Amino acid sequence: MFVPKILTACVLSSMFVLGGCQSIQFNQAKTPSVESASVQLNAANMMQHLQAFEKIAKDNGGNRAVGTKGGLASAKYIIDEAKKAGLQAQMLPFENREKVVGQNIFVEIAGQTNESVVLIGAHYDSVKMGPGINDNASGVALLLDLMHQLKAERTQPKHTIVLAFWDSEETGIAGSQDYVKKLSPEQLKGIKAYINVDMVGTKNPDVMIADATKSSVDDMEKMLKERGMAESDYKPLLDGMRSVPTHAGDIALENMLSAFFKDKKVTLKKDVSTLTASDTAPFLGKVPVTSIIMFNEKMNGDELEFAPCYHKACDTIEQVDPKSLQLAGDAVVYLLKNIQ
Template identity: 30%
Template sequence: MNLSVHRRATALAALTALAVSGLAGTTASATPPAAPSAPSGALAAPDIPVANVKQHLTDLQSIATANGGNRAHGRTGYKASIDFVKAKLDAAGYTTTVTQFTYNGTTGYNLIADWPGGDPNQIVMAGSHLDSVSSGAGINDNGSGSAAVLEIALAVARANYQPNKHLRFGWWGAEELGLIGSNRYVASLPTAERAKISGYLNFDMIGSPNPGYFVYDDDPTIEQTFKDYFAGIGVPTEIETEGDGRSDHASFKNAGIPVGGLFTGASRVKTSAQVQKWGGTAAAFDRCYHSSCDNISNINDTALDRNSDAAAHAVWTLSGATTPPTGPVFENAADVSIPDNGAAVTSTVTVSGVAGNAPATLKVGVDIIHTWRGDLVVDLVAPDGSVYNLKPFSSGDSADNVQTTYTVNASTEVANGAWKLRVQDKAAQDTGYINNFKLTF
């Protein structure tokens, strides 16, 4: 979050008319209240695994460590962060676009990811700034928001979510220098394109170590969506004032686009009343704000979990959820051992009874258990032998398992026939097996 830039919030009555039509966590207690249900006729958002969000933060920390300790505009760590997020989204089936801009004589980048489908004239957008200050890795500010938005986007893909409205996600550059990236993006949109964005949700610093639970006081429908979620899990909220108008939502709000968002506090000191309300101490919400200690240790997991789930709830609710697709599912749950540094193996599903070609959004569910997933090359092989690479070899990816859903444009392939998931271990010492392979048409 950039607290050196002030954007005076102005009340725009016309925003209500642009609000998304149909808009209406997990707590630390031993028996947490149930999360609020979705509006009638809508799908509920899935739980966002905080472990997945934390893994993204660990990856961003590693990027900063390998690039001079930061991920700031114009530095190699920022470009590496963009590449990291983009690769995740590409593998999940998003259409991604990276745009460049120049500021202070150096190149910056914005990343936009569009999920296929939904009404292109009604866009629900969620975003966060991906850059850090030059003094540190920026894991709370704003790895926290960026990682949560990334995991929500991946959850959309895993669920093969098909909302009424179009979903778009954004990661902004040079926010810390004055909202530069988001301003450039909004300025690049023709007036007609701006009018299609029915809501922009901003997530900046959502895992502060001494957290508060703040909701932006902007578009009333978006604001109420967040408040309803937190009320449903028994967590009180306050209106966000410390950084009001000083993060990327201001770029959208100033263009007349309805906005909202979440925040857990920066350098301001938590009051005694807030300590009574939320716990913690009468100290800064984030004592490492804009400092070198804003690293992977500077995160409150409970706050990160609650806010990630609240953000997902808003994305699902505001996009007008519908029932999932009813296309047939073909699955092979038989285990197939993957030889260590050996020949490729396959798991096969035979598709029948599907007319015509496979869809442009064929969902390929992959569940591979392996102790070093970077060793693996994973391909989908169509009945005619065409190969679609799902996951390339990546020796530095030491995490366990490949458990995700890929989206493949298989529209040139005849649907019926034997489809194969082909997996090869390309390096020694780690082992695993194919646990499940599923195609959803």
């Protein structure tokens, strides 16, 4: 419903070459309503998906970057998983700033109404330097398990759920930008929330969520003043963070996640800057937005790493903690149960 009808979706042939194009039509088939959803994600299932993505990278030059054989094989894996779940995956091609063709993939879980959508997204491309298992096969694995669990439970959520697998996030955040810029104002109004899931397998993580109130910017300003930094040195940075667009619905999503992690006794970091560095960026100010990211920042020589092996060849399954995957999965399910 929320993919512009003027666009066309290209389906892949069995040889994984772009075949004929057909008009986008999300499957609107209804499933029986369940009064109390019992969906529960399973980190073991997510790890199996990560093993598959790691094999794809190993078999295709060590990466899954947009437009590469590894990227195309990753897209095929997502489409095949949708078929296994009895769902139809739809694809929308686009061209990024390097003139490389990427493929966004969408899978719909029909809700009690098709007038409102909760969009959950994760980018499936990696950088060219590595396999991208934490960044961001971890987010994709979470979405795939959610897809299978929703279908297996025959749960009909209140809102239609659209799972978006973005391509070319690592090159210009191109996939999600292409999608958003082609949505009409009416389509944007129908999106109840956009939830971004990125790097959710990090070991010993700092859990970061979107800071809708931008209180973290005020805290940063106070800290820099106390350290004696000149206002002229930090003001441009903080002014830029304060100018990040917001939506009136962002705060409700932030409060939901805060309540969830507080109940789990997990310490949160609320952040503004990461919103502009992932697939949340195109949605900011247009629809209610939140994100779940897990960092473990440290200095590696003179280089700041957001997580172990970030954007490197060693971003393999050995870097992923199933406990982090489970926590992120539980948080997404909590959001889906509480978004009104």
